[in-house]
Amino acid sequence: MKRRSDEIYSDLMRELEEGRYVFTGELEPEKAGDVNEPIEMARELLDLVVACNVTDNPQSFAYVSSLAASYQIQKETGMECVYQLRCADRNRMALLSDVLGAGVLGIKNILALAGDHVSLGDTPDAKPVFDLDSTTLIKLIRTVVSEGKDLAGNEIHNPPKLHVGGAAAPGAAHLKAEVAKVKRKIKAGVEYLQTQVVYFTDVLDRFFKELGPVDVPILVGIFPARTFGQADFFDKFVAGVDVPPDYLENMRATKQIKDKEKRKEEVDRVNVEFFTGFLEHLKGTPAAGCHMMAVGYPRVIPALKKIME
Amino acid sequence: MIAQEQKPIEEILGYLKGKRKVAVVGCGGCSTFYRTGDKAAVEKRAEELMSKGKEVLKIVLPFSIQACEIEKSGVWLEKNRKKLEGYDAVLVLSCGSGVQVVADYINEKMGFAVPVIPANDAIGLVGGGPRSLKETCQSCGMCELGKTAGICPLTECGKGLMNGPCGGVREGDKCEIDEKKDCAWVKIYKRMEQLGELDKFEEIRDPHEWSKMKRPRLFEIENPVGISEMMGALPGMLSTMLGPKPKLDE
Numbered sequence: 268m269k270r271r272s273d274e275i276y277s278d279l280m281r282e283l284e285e286g287r288y289v290f291t292g293e294l295e296p297e298k299a300g301d302v303n304e305p306i307e308m309a310r311e312l313l314d315l316v317v318a319c320n321v322t323d324n325p326q327s328f329a330y331v332s333s334l335a336a337s338y339q340i341q342k343e344t345g346m347e348c349v350y351q352l353r354c355a356d357r358n359r360m361a362l363l364s365d366v367l368g369a370g371v372l373g374i375k376n377i378l379a380l381a382g383d384h385v386s387l388g389d390t391p392d393a394k395p396v397f398d399l400d401s402t403t404l405i406k407l408i409r410t411v412v413s414e415g416k417d418l419a420g421n422e423i424h425n426p427p428k429l430h431v432g433g434a435a436a437p438g439a440a441h442l443k444a445e446v447a448k449v450k451r452k453i454k455a456g457v458e459y460l461q462t463q464v465v466y467f468t469d470v471l472d473r474f475f476k477e478l479g480p481v482d483v484p485i486l487v488g489i490f491p492a493r494t495f496g497q498a499d500f501f502d503k504f505v506a507g508v509d510v511p512p513d514y515l516e517n518m519r520a521t522k523q524i525k526d527k528e529k530r531k532e533e534v535d536r537v538n539v540e541f542f543t544g545f546l547e548h549l550k551g552t553p554a555a556g557c558h559m560m561a562v563g564y565p566r567v568i569p570a571l572k573k574i575m576e
Numbered sequence: 577m578i579a580q581e582q583k584p585i586e587e588i589l590g591y592l593k594g595k596r597k598v599a600v601v602g603c604g605g606c607s608t609f610y611r612t613g614d615k616a617a618v619e620k621r622a623e624e625l626m627s628k629g630k631e632v633l634k635i636v637l638p639f640s641i642q643a644c645e646i647e648k649s650g651v652w653l654e655k656n657r658k659k660l661e662g663y664d665a666v667l668v669l670s671c672g673s674g675v676q677v678v679a680d681y682i683n684e685k686m687g688f689a690v691p692v693i694p695a696n697d698a699i700g701l702v703g704g705g706p707r708s709l710k711e712t713c714q715s716c717g718m719c720e721l722g723k724t725a726g727i728c729p730l731t732e733c734g735k736g737l738m739n740g741p742c743g744g745v746r747e748g749d750k751c752e753i754d755e756k757k758d759c760a761w762v763k764i765y766k767r768m769e770q771l772g773e774l775d776k777f778e779e780i781r782d783p784h785e786w787s788k789m790k791r792p793r794l795f796e797i798e799n800p801v802g803i804s805e806m807m808g809a810l811p812g813m814l815s816t817m818l819g820p821k822p823k824l825d826e
């Protein structure tokens with residue numbers, strides 16, 4: 268254990284510090300005037316994961332504020348939230364305001380991201396901001412929390428107590444540059460890392476090998492798809508993520524099943540079969556846990572957790 | 577130089593609605609290099625307007641007479657003072673700077689009240705050539721190239737990150753935003769590797785100082801280049817054009 272107990276602010280960090288194998292989930296606020304759906308999902312995930320990421324304008328589609336959603340979900344369900352915060356839409360002042368606001372609202376974890384470029388989303392004419400990047404956002408949060416100062420050195424009275432995580436992309440096209448960037452995030456004080464979705468064990472092994480031993484816990488992102496469409500989307504549109512052809516084919520085949528219940532069963536079977544191999548392999552890696560981006564698919568999680576027992 | 581693209585004629589005709597007599601002013605600087613404001617461009621725009629029933633006055637600025645330098649372009653506007661009188665609009669075939677400088681001069685110094693309309697969209701400070709050019713600098717006021725192996729993180733990186741690469745680099749080290757473009761941060765990595773300076777890559781670069789870009793920025797020059805200096809430069813220019821050639825676009 269590296270942190271004193273009064274330096275641990277969240278359940279997620281406590282479990283990581285205690286060296287327990289951690290499972291986290293993911294919730295997606297939508298283009299709506301409420302967060303009823305993620306709240307419902309959070310209830311289903313409550314006993315399955317220690318915390319849930321709440322996405323911030325994923326793929327640059329403008330949705331309910333991740334901060335508002337994180338607050339409301341925590342309040343209504345008791346699920347600890349990881350407030351995802353991206354640099355794409357806010358300058359350093361707005362980022363600082365939101366970090367301080369998160370503290371006020373009882374948020375205990377932030378995942379600091381650069382974010383996809385706005386031109387890729389549903390509001391392509393918006394002005395992209397990127398005043399900070401993921402590294403300098405991590406540095407900002409750490410400076411706020413542990414020194415009570417912002418990046419310009421201005422004092423912050425009663426600074427918030429929260430943790431900051433960062434992302435890593437094991438499937439990056441240029442792994443050496445990616446790993447060097449990850450090490451830079453570690454220098455900036457990132458407290459844990461969460462990887463982009465990985466499906467291939469050799470991709471993951473190469474990443475851990477290139478990274479070498481680090482002092483920061485790493486959660487590996489996995490994405491059990493609820494439908495063939497979801498898996499296909501990842502394969503086609505998410506940079507640095509390839510979906511194994513066999514898994515993709517098996518998922519495609521489930522589309523032929525007319526009976527809804529039978530189809531669900533087969534989807535679950537395909538996922539459990541594929542991820543059994545993957546998760547067994549994960550046990551032999553330095554991963555500290557697993558981030559399950561099974562948005563809207565909580566029913567598969569117990570079976571996956573079982574594999575890791 | 578400032579690269580530009582020509583606006584679609586439909587947009588220009590929209591601005592010229594209700595204006596019958598239109599003066600078309602070219603530019604002998606960047607717009608001549610990039611063929612968006614040279615003599616041929618002025619002729620073509622004039623023809624398009626005439627075919628829509630406009631009466632057109634053509635003012636071609638000779639090579640090296642930039643619309644944005646009023647000491648030079650003003651001479652050509654003054655030459656046409658008589659003709660310009662009574663025109664309903666002026667269309668300028670230059671970057672936005674040329675359009676504004678011409679508009680200021682006509683409206684404030686010449687004493688006309690005439691709308692001045694852009695014919696081009698400026699797309700940035702580009703380098704390279706002779707055919708393929710790329711935006712390389714956004715004149716940010718605080719050059720970061722010394723920290724990034726001579727590759728601009730603000731302009732070449734699609735997100736303008738000071739600490740890349742982002743997680744979106746595509747196959748073949750291409751940019752998340754456009755697969756036709758190389759990822760600037762992978763380029764920076766490779767350049768630093770070539771220079772034996774990879775330790776610099778892992779350094780945390782501070783956020784860029786945007787305070788250096790309080791717009792509009794003003795600039796004073798004590799001794800503007802005069803005619804004799806320009807004449808003196810001609811032999812050097814000729815020997816450059818006629819001398820040994822660098823390796824150009826692959």
Ligand code: SF4
Pocket residue numbers: 712713714715716717718719720721728729730731
């Ligand atoms: S950092 Fe980039 S934009 Fe700024 S002056 Fe240098 S090259 Fe130009």
Ligand code: SF4
Pocket residue numbers: 732733734735736737740741742743744745746750751752753758759760761762
């Ligand atoms: S892919 Fe490279 S150049 Fe493109 S936005 Fe990301 S870091 Fe910048």
